[in-house]
Amino acid sequence: MNLKLTLVALVSLALGAALALLPVGQRAPQSLSASTRVTGKALIGGPFSLIDQTGKRVTDEDFKGRYLLVYFGYTFCPDLCPTGLQSIARVLDQLGTDAAKVAPLFITIDPTRDTAEKLKAYVAAFHPQIEGLTGTDQQVAEAAAAYQVYYTKGEAVDDHDYMMDHSSLIYLMGSDGKFITTFPEDVDAATIVKAIQSQKEVK
Numbered sequence: 001m002n003l004k005l006t007l008v009a010l011v012s013l014a015l016g017a018a019l020a021l022l023p024v025g026q027r028a029p030q031s032l033s034a035s036t037r038v039t040g041k042a043l044i045g046g047p048f049s050l051i052d053q054t055g056k057r058v059t060d061e062d063f064k065g066r067y068l069l070v071y072f073g074y075t076f077c078p079d080l081c082p083t084g085l086q087s088i089a090r091v092l093d094q095l096g097t098d099a100a101k102v103a104p105l106f107i108t109i110d111p112t113r114d115t116a117e118k119l120k121a122y123v124a125a126f127h128p129q130i131e132g133l134t135g136t137d138q139q140v141a142e143a144a145a146a147y148q149v150y151y152t153k154g155e156a157v158d159d160h161d162y163m164m165d166h167s168s169l170i171y172l173m174g175s176d177g178k179f180i181t182t183f184p185e186d187v188d189a190a191t192i193v194k195a196i197q198s199q200k201e202v203k
Helices: 003-019 032-039 080-101 116-124 137-146 189-197
Strands: 049-052 057-059 067-073 102-108 131-134 151-156 162-166 169-173 179-184
Touching: 049 137, 067 080, 080 102, 080 169, 080 189, 102 116, 102 137, 116 131, 169 189, 179 189
Parallel strands: 067 102, 102 131
Antiparallel strands: 049 057, 049 131, 067 169, 151 162, 169 179
């Protein structure tokens, strides 16, 4: 195991221990973003291989040259995920023609239930530009680890339904694939727009 994966594993274990003390449905701790915004050198982002909402395999290389707005969640999420996707949709609307320079990605943390077909219908309800990504359990776990995302299966609601506990951040990645910053899911869209437009490629 390399150093980056070791650090991610240690962070995930720490977050998992903290989350175990919270009721199901509460957001996971958001402490990762505090240090990353100070240093700008966090180990966030990296290669991933997933399946898009049309059933096509995609990797991080397919999005190079565009800014990424990445949000990890799941379609059965009652509150945090819809809020995050609504924020991203407002960003795209406010960017106008500059929205073409942004790839907004919704990566499921619940691949068992979130098929490509289900994701396609779900993200379309928020904005036509948002892309839903799924994959095998391993592929999703690797993508989440790259972004230091915590998630775990929560308590069952009934025999067929369950919640997922997860961290809830919107990641802004540069057109070169490098980490820029994070935002809470309920961020004012204008804040993200300003952050994107401050990059020289969008001026």
